[in-house]
Amino acid sequence: MITRFITDVTTRFNPFSTKAKAARLFLTFLPPNARSNGMNITTQLLPRTSAEPSTLHVKFKDGKEMNLDCETMGIKNLVEEVDRHSRILQKQSDLND
Amino acid sequence: MPPRLRCPAGCGLKSATTITGASRRRTIAAASHSALLLPSSLSTPTVPTSTRQFSSTAPILNSLSSLRLPDDYIPPTTPPTARPADVRKAQLLRTYTSLLRSTPLMLIFQHNNLVASEWAAIRRELNLALAAVPVPEGSPDIASKIQLQVIRTRMFDVALKVVEFYDPSTVAPTTGVTASGKKTTVTYNHDLSKSAYDAIKAATASGSTTPESSPYAQLSPLLVGPTALLTIPTVSPAHLAAALGILSPVPKMFPAPSKRKSPGYYDPIAQAGLQKLMLIGGRVEGKVFDIDGMRWVGGIPGGLEGLRAQLVAMLQSVGMGLAGTLEAPGKSLWMTMESRKIMLEEPEKKAVEGEKKEESS
Numbered sequence: 001m002i003t004r005f006i007t008d009v010t011t012r013f014n015p016f017s018t019k020a021k022a023a024r025l026f027l028t029f030l031p032p033n034a035r036s037n038g039m040n041i042t043t044q045l046l047p048r049t050s051a052e053p054s055t056l057h058v059k060f061k062d063g064k065e066m067n068l069d070c071e072t073m074g075i076k077n078l079v080e081e082v083d084r085h086s087r088i089l090q091k092q093s094d095l096n097d
Numbered sequence: 098m099p100p101r102l103r104c105p106a107g108c109g110l111k112s113a114t115t116i117t118g119a120s121r122r123r124t125i126a127a128a129s130h131s132a133l134l135l136p137s138s139l140s141t142p143t144v145p146t147s148t149r150q151f152s153s154t155a156p157i158l159n160s161l162s163s164l165r166l167p168d169d170y171i172p173p174t175t176p177p178t179a180r181p182a183d184v185r186k187a188q189l190l191r192t193y194t195s196l197l198r199s200t201p202l203m204l205i206f207q208h209n210n211l212v213a214s215e216w217a218a219i220r221r222e223l224n225l226a227l228a229a230v231p232v233p234e235g236s237p238d239i240a241s242k243i244q245l246q247v248i249r250t251r252m253f254d255v256a257l258k259v260v261e262f263y264d265p266s267t268v269a270p271t272t273g274v275t276a277s278g279k280k281t282t283v284t285y286n287h288d289l290s291k292s293a294y295d296a297i298k299a300a301t302a303s304g305s306t307t308p309e310s311s312p313y314a315q316l317s318p319l320l321v322g323p324t325a326l327l328t329i330p331t332v333s334p335a336h337l338a339a340a341l342g343i344l345s346p347v348p349k350m351f352p353a354p355s356k357r358k359s360p361g362y363y364d365p366i367a368q369a370g371l372q373k374l375m376l377i378g379g380r381v382e383g384k385v386f387d388i389d390g391m392r393w394v395g396g397i398p399g400g401l402e403g404l405r406a407q408l409v410a411m412l413q414s415v416g417m418g419l420a421g422t423l424e425a426p427g428k429s430l431w432m433t434m435e436s437r438k439i440m441l442e443e444p445e446k447k448a449v450e451g452e453k454k455e456e457s458s
Contacts, residue, residue, distance in 0.1 A: 015207075015377040016387060018318045024207060025322050032210040035372055043375060048387035 001029045001079045002086035005061045006039060013054030013070070014046035023054045025075040058082055062089060187289055189249055193256030194288045196328060202337065204327040204379045204391060205319050206344070208247065215370025219344070220245055222362045223327075226339045226354065233402070239330050243340070247325045254320045255297070256288075261313040262300035263293045315385040319378050332381060334403075337395040345376040345388070350396055 011027060013020035027043065035041060046052055056068040056078065064085060068078055171177060182188055196203075211219075227240040265286035273283040286292060300307060307314045327344070329336055338351055343362070346353035354362050361367060379391040386394065397404055 016315065016318055020318070021321045027207070027209045028322050030209065032212050032215075032373070035369060041372075045375065045377065045388060047389055048378075 002083055002090060003030055003034060003039070005086050005089040006058055006082070007061055008040045008042075008057070008059035010042045010044075010057040011055065011070075012044040012046065012052070014048065014050050014052065016048045017051075017054065019071045020054045022073060022075045022078055023056050023070040026056055026070075026078055029075075029079065060085060060089065186252060189252045190256050190259070191288060193248070193253050194259050196326075197256055197260045200328045200330060201382050202329040202332050202379070202394075204329075204337075204340070204344075205316075205377055206245075206325040206327065207375050207377050208323050208325045209373040209375075211370050211373050214366050215373070216247075218361070218364060218367035219370045219374065222354075222359065222367055223340060223343050225359060225361070226343045227336055230335050230339045239333060239336065242330045243328065243336060245325060245327045245344075247323070250320050250322065250324050253324070253326075254317060257313055257316060257320070258297040258301060259288050259293050261311065263288070263296040265293075268292045312380070312383055312385055316378070316380065324377075325374070332394075334395050334397040334399075337391070341376075341392065341395045344371065344374060347392065350392060 009027075009030065011023045013023040015024065027041070030039070030041065031037075054070040056070050058066045058068065060066075066082065066085070068081060070078070073081070178185060183192075223243075223245060224240075227243055230240060232238050232240075265288075268284055268286035268290070270282040270284040272280055274280055309315075327340055329340070341347075341351040342353060345351075356363050376388055376391065378388065379386045379394075381391075381394055399406065
């Protein structure tokens with residue numbers, strides 16, 4: 001996953017729900033030095049009884065925001081969706097260099 | 098490559114020089130077969146039935162005892178694994194099942210790409226905090242036994258199934274033949290046995306549904322992705338509170354240690370690690386708790402002793418209340434009668450006094 005262009009990741013999930021898998025795995029895809037490189041990662045864990053859907057909110061350097069639906073999309077689809085925009089940004093930054 | 102065969106097969110066959118090539122190969126095969134089935138200590142009749150034994154179908158062994166291969170013979174078709182012993186799947190499964198059976202209190206964490214130096218910093222701070230927990234007189238010091246370990250999630254999931262759905266006592270003993278030809282009953286009921294495999298397969302087959310209330314059904318959604326366990330060998334809320342103060346601090350309940358007291362905790366490496374470690378749940382005495390539940394367990398004042406003291410106090414107050422309630426009607430009846438008596442006596446006294454006054458005047 002290309003994480004260079006992500007500035008903000010906000011997740012919210014109930015770990016006891018099977019639907020939280022994608023959101024939890026997305027967090028594991030972020031590199032070890034993500035926070036020290038200026039990425040804001042906020043995770044909110046919901047109590048066990050809550051039936052709120054798990055959410056993932058990603059912000060990019062160019063200001064684009066993505067509200068991804070973790071309930072139906074698997075981790076592969078999430079990564080694909082995020083990379084689709086990241087690749088555009090990468091192309092632009094490569095042209096500028 | 099591991100050592101294969103110390104003794105070349107020919108040296109065992111010196112006595113049988115007349116054997117031709119083809120039959121010789123067969124004898125070696127039989128001998129290698131028998132060598133694996135020949136633990137001499139197991140042929141004694143005093144062997145308990147629960148120990149592992151090797152069954153064999155070869156009573157001809159006695160005639161072939163001179164062809165015995167060395168005990169550490171490794172067949173060339175099944176070379177030993179190159180993996181270190183403690184991370185082999187079989188060993189991991191044994192470790193995890195015994196961990197699940199013996200550990201009453203465990204916390205489950207998700208770790209997102211922590212690096213080794215961050216793990217080291219977190220473990221250091223955790224050990225410091227746990228060592229500072231006061232241990233009551235007479236109870237063993239468990240601080241050194243508490244450990245934060247990364248687990249193999251899938252193996253842990255299987256181990257949880259084995260612990261949950263497999264009862265070793267239900268396995269029927271089977272009859273086997275020892276190397277010396279004696280018949281014995283053997284019970285293969287260890288965690289890696291076929292019966293354990295069948296039990297967990299049957300319990301989690303697509304047709305059968307595990308009940309929602311079972312601990313496995315509750316815990317299995319947590320076992321996704323990279324997970325780590327904090328295992329505490331007894332239910333000790335004091336140690337749990339200390340661990341929570343380090344690993345997932347809450348401002349008032351479980352405050353993080355102060356900067357002056359433990360400067361290592363505010364080390365950027367430790368802090369970076371702690372940001373990536375998140376508490377997702379726990380298991381206490383076989384029951385599954387979420388974060389709030391774990392905080393509740395950690396917040397029990399005085400630990401189990403404290404809970405017992407609370408219970409005793411509650412029962413005592415109930416007893417006193419009951420005694421008071423039972424006493425009350427009798428007491429009130431006595432009071433009523435007594436007051437009535439006083440009421441009746443007073444006019445009589447007045448009358449008597451009046452008569453006395455009349456007489457005196």
